[in-house]
Amino acid sequence: MALxxxxxxxxxxxxxxxxxxxxxxxxxxxSLVATVRSGLAETLADEDGQHILPSVVRYLxxxxxxxxxxxxxxxxxxxxxxxxxxxRLMGRGIEDVKQLGGRSLYQFIATGSGMPKIRTAAGDVxxxxxxxxxxxxxxxxxxxxxxxxxxxxxxxVPAYFDEAQRQATKDAATLAGLRVLRLLNEPTAAALAYGxxxxxxxxxxxxxxxxxxxxxxxxxxxxxxxxxxxxGGDSALGGDDFDHLLAEWIMQQAGISDDAAHTQxxxxxxxxxxxxxxxxxxxxxxxxxxxxFGTAWQGQITRGQFNELIEPLVAKTMISCxxxxxxxxxxxxxxxxxxxxxxxxxxxxxxxxxxxxxGRTPLSDIDPDKVVALGAAQQADILxxxxxxxxxxxxxxxxxxxxxxxxxxxxxxxxxxxxxxxxARAQEFTTFKDGxxxxxxxxxxxxxxxxxxxxxxxxxxxxxxxxxAAGAAHIRVTFQVDADGLLTVSAREETSGVAxxxxxxxxxxxxxxxxxxxxxxxxQHAREDMEQRRLREQQVEAKRLVEAVSAALxxxxxxxxxxxxxxxxxxxxxxxxxxxxxxxxxLKAATTDLExxxxxFAARRMDHGIRKALTGQQIDEL
Amino acid sequence: xxxPLDTNYFALFHLPVQFPLDGEILNTRYRxxxxxxxxxxxxHASDQEKRLAQQHATLINDAxxxxxxxxxxxxxxxxxxxxxxxxxxxxxxxxxxxQMELREELAAIEQARxxxxxxxxxxxxxxxxxxxxxxxxxxxxxxERLEQACEAVVKLQFIRKLAxxxxxxxxxx
Numbered sequence: 001m002a003l004x005x006x007x008x009x010x011x012x013x014x015x016x017x018x019x020x021x022x023x024x025x026x027x028x029x030x031s032l033v034a035t036v037r038s039g040l041a042e043t044l045a046d047e048d049g050q051h052i053l054p055s056v057v058r059y060l061x062x063x064x065x066x067x068x069x070x071x072x073x074x075x076x077x078x079x080x081x082x083x084x085x086x087x088r089l090m091g092r093g094i095e096d097v098k099q100l101g102g103r104s105l106y107q108f109i110a111t112g113s114g115m116p117k118i119r120t121a122a123g124d125v126x127x128x129x130x131x132x133x134x135x136x137x138x139x140x141x142x143x144x145x146x147x148x149x150x151x152x153x154x155x156x157v158p159a160y161f162d163e164a165q166r167q168a169t170k171d172a173a174t175l176a177g178l179r180v181l182r183l184l185n186e187p188t189a190a191a192l193a194y195g196x197x198x199x200x201x202x203x204x205x206x207x208x209x210x211x212x213x214x215x216x217x218x219x220x221x222x223x224x225x226x227x228x229x230x231x232g233g234d235s236a237l238g239g240d241d242f243d244h245l246l247a248e249w250i251m252q253q254a255g256i257s258d259d260a261a262h263t264q265x266x267x268x269x270x271x272x273x274x275x276x277x278x279x280x281x282x283x284x285x286x287x288x289x290x291x292x293f294g295t296a297w298q299g300q301i302t303r304g305q306f307n308e309l310i311e312p313l314v315a316k317t318m319i320s321c322x323x324x325x326x327x328x329x330x331x332x333x334x335x336x337x338x339x340x341x342x343x344x345x346x347x348x349x350x351x352x353x354x355x356x357x358x359g360r361t362p363l364s365d366i367d368p369d370k371v372v373a374l375g376a377a378q379q380a381d382i383l384x385x386x387x388x389x390x391x392x393x394x395x396x397x398x399x400x401x402x403x404x405x406x407x408x409x410x411x412x413x414x415x416x417x418x419x420x421x422x423x424a425r426a427q428e429f430t431t432f433k434d435g436x437x438x439x440x441x442x443x444x445x446x447x448x449x450x451x452x453x454x455x456x457x458x459x460x461x462x463x464x465x466x467x468x469a470a471g472a473a474h475i476r477v478t479f480q481v482d483a484d485g486l487l488t489v490s491a492r493e494e495t496s497g498v499a500x501x502x503x504x505x506x507x508x509x510x511x512x513x514x515x516x517x518x519x520x521x522x523x524q525h526a527r528e529d530m531e532q533r534r535l536r537e538q539q540v541e542a543k544r545l546v547e548a549v550s551a552a553l554x555x556x557x558x559x560x561x562x563x564x565x566x567x568x569x570x571x572x573x574x575x576x577x578x579x580x581x582x583x584x585x586x587l588k589a590a591t592t593d594l595e596x597x598x599x600x601f602a603a604r605r606m607d608h609g610i611r612k613a614l615t616g617q618q619i620d621e622l
Numbered sequence: 623x624x625x626p627l628d629t630n631y632f633a634l635f636h637l638p639v640q641f642p643l644d645g646e647i648l649n650t651r652y653r654x655x656x657x658x659x660x661x662x663x664x665x666h667a668s669d670q671e672k673r674l675a676q677q678h679a680t681l682i683n684d685a686x687x688x689x690x691x692x693x694x695x696x697x698x699x700x701x702x703x704x705x706x707x708x709x710x711x712x713x714x715x716x717x718x719x720x721q722m723e724l725r726e727e728l729a730a731i732e733q734a735r736x737x738x739x740x741x742x743x744x745x746x747x748x749x750x751x752x753x754x755x756x757x758x759x760x761x762x763x764x765x766e767r768l769e770q771a772c773e774a775v776v777k778l779q780f781i782r783k784l785a786x787x788x789x790x791x792x793x794x795x
Contacts, residue, residue: 181665225653323793385666394659420687422680423662482676483661548667595670602671607679609658614636614651
């Protein structure tokens with residue numbers, strides 16, 4: 001028998017081609033796309049050399065959709081059809097949208113499924129569809145720059161986004177035809193960029209104030225392992241709110257009423273933004289507001305006055321910082337570095353407060369607008385499998401507590417916020433009434449004690465419980481969150497074995513059939529037959545399996561005896577011949593067959609890895 | 623061959639089954655294990671390996687966070703020794719009195735909406751926690767006094783609950 005080949009641990013033996021993957025920062029105000037080329041992360045520009053794509057989408061009555069700078073330019077003229085800050089509406093019901101505060105700039109239409117739509121000249125559009133338009137532009141940009149079809153993308157979301165907001169983001173990616181490798185938290189992405197590019201080590205705090213969201217994360221970085229210790233924030237607080245406050249102040253000063261026309265409100269907002277940006281550089285700024293009949297209002301504001309306006313908001317971010325430190329069990333003197341992310345950290349008052357709170361000057365030497373996209377690109381490169389050997393590893397946490405509704409409308413927390421994922425937790429419950437045969441399981445997310453104050457994620461029933469006295473049944477409810485942050489809940493009555501489970505899809509995401517319909521409607525998928533698509537997906541899956549098993553054999557073949565190795569080899573051959581045909585059922589069967597033959601091998605490989613990791617450690621210490 | 627994950631949490635990290643803990647060794651071994659086993663390492667592997675990786679990583683996370691925390695480690699150690707914590711009560715009148723006073727202070731802060739008083743409260747809570755941990759250390763030393771360990775665990779549970787309530791009140795105010 002020929003000698004077995006064994007490669008370096010952690011290195012895949014089969015050299016594969018570079019797979020095209022990108023990181024996308026889908027921001028409230030601006031979006032970017034980045035990729036790793038020749039080991040370096042870089043953002044990609046459009047044909048005019050612009051890297052930043054304003055997250056603005058304009059719908060024309062002709063049905064044409066304009067995205068980015070050109071849409072932004074038309075915002076003041078055509079406010080109702082030009083959608084900005086759609087991210088703030090993602091995964092939100094009409095009630096939430098009303099509570100977001102500030103004057104509403106659009107005409108909202110309530111819909112059955114929860115998320116409101118926006119009325120435009122091209123019809124009613126959902127925030128998910130608006131975000132998908134932005135993603136489509138970035139996807140096209142990346143594909144033309146990289147010269148091929150994208151195989152996957154990491155899209156960033158605020159760490160403090162709840163399940164509904166995350167699901168809405170995933171839905172938008174699906175609509176745009178992107179395969180999501182992972183939703184990555186924005187501050188974590190920034191920390192990755194700093195850690196991988198600048199080699200930062202120790203405890204790092206990321207303060208991320210964007211256009212519409214605020215996040216703070218505490219991380220521990222050690223030799224390429226990025227451990228998130230805690231995360232906190234506010235998914236509805238950002239630079240946009242500074243603009244709103246400033247706009248209100250200007251309107252008050254200029255005597256403009258609250259019910260002014262949409263075009264005028266948009267105009268004031270645009271001016272407020274420019275004034276805010278000017279105050280980041282100058283001590284005071286002049287304001288000139290064009291009004292009807294050729295008249296104009298003129299005024300000015302000092303940085304001190306502006307600081308006073310935004311003080312309550314900045315103070316709110318500090319409360320989140322304090323909580324994040326407490327959750328991480330860290331005091332300010334343990335912190336090695338504070339990193340600023342997001343365009344709104346350019347506001348001097350924000351910088352001052354951060355420096356004061358953490359007792360050190362914060363870092364911002366990677367462009368705060370680009371750092372999130374750059375980190376996301378690094379993670380995409382890792383997850384798509386382009387990096388081998390000693391790559392970085394990210395240990396993330398869940399941002400919000402997960403729990404169940406119990407008697408009295410109260411929440412019983414099962415997994416507290418800032419628990420490292422993957423995680424599984426179980427708790428036992430019992431019946432309330434004699435002879436009770438069913439139990440309603442209501443899964444919620446949030447920190448508050450009352451169910452009504454938390455976000456409802458899913459409901460399902462455990463039925464068929466054998467009739468028993470109240471309190472006699474033992475119902476074990478298990479929450480499992482995987483490395484992608486996806487939650488699965490299962491319930492089981494222990495004495496009878498009756499079980500039920502649900503993969504949690506939050507109530508404000510789009511329904512499965514809704515996405516399918518939207519996909520069918522879009523041109524690129526209309527031509528593709530569903531059968532064809534199913535076969536193609538199975539082929540991709542089968543090829544991936546063959547590649548994975550071959551690499552595993554080359555690396556750890558020594559863990560098998562010749563006989564076992566032969567049997568796996570035969571199963572590979574069978575799958576390869578099935579791949580040559582176009583029979584979905586046969587291909588599926590051959591895939592399952594290979595998986596069955598490699599089950600034991602997979603388990604051995606993993607044990608081997610664990611043992612090696614620990615022995616390596618012990619030798620070091622002896 | 624015994625499966626490495628069938629052993630207890632201490633053995634998983636090759637640590638002695640005892641209350642005193644070398645946190646640095648635990649941290650290092652945790653990172654080394656996750657480096658090998660984390661599902662992200664198997665993003666391109668078969669579904670089977672992904673499932674296995676997830677199970678292992680879940681267990682390692684659980685073990686790590688149990689051992690790292692003094693209270694959870696003590697509870698786990700008592701369970702390993704077959705000592706039940708069900709229906710344990712604290713018989714220390716001084717401690718109970720103090721708990722009552724702290725709870726009254728918490729209620730008073732809520733009533734007066736006076737967040738400035740949190741500093742002192744948290745200081746007191748931290749001191750109590752420190753005392754309890756000291757008692758835990760001593761009760762787990764040789765010779766072991768498991769009854770005392772149980773009492774310290776229950777006290778620590780009380781204190782943690784109080785701290786949680788104080789923190790959540792502080793966030794609301």
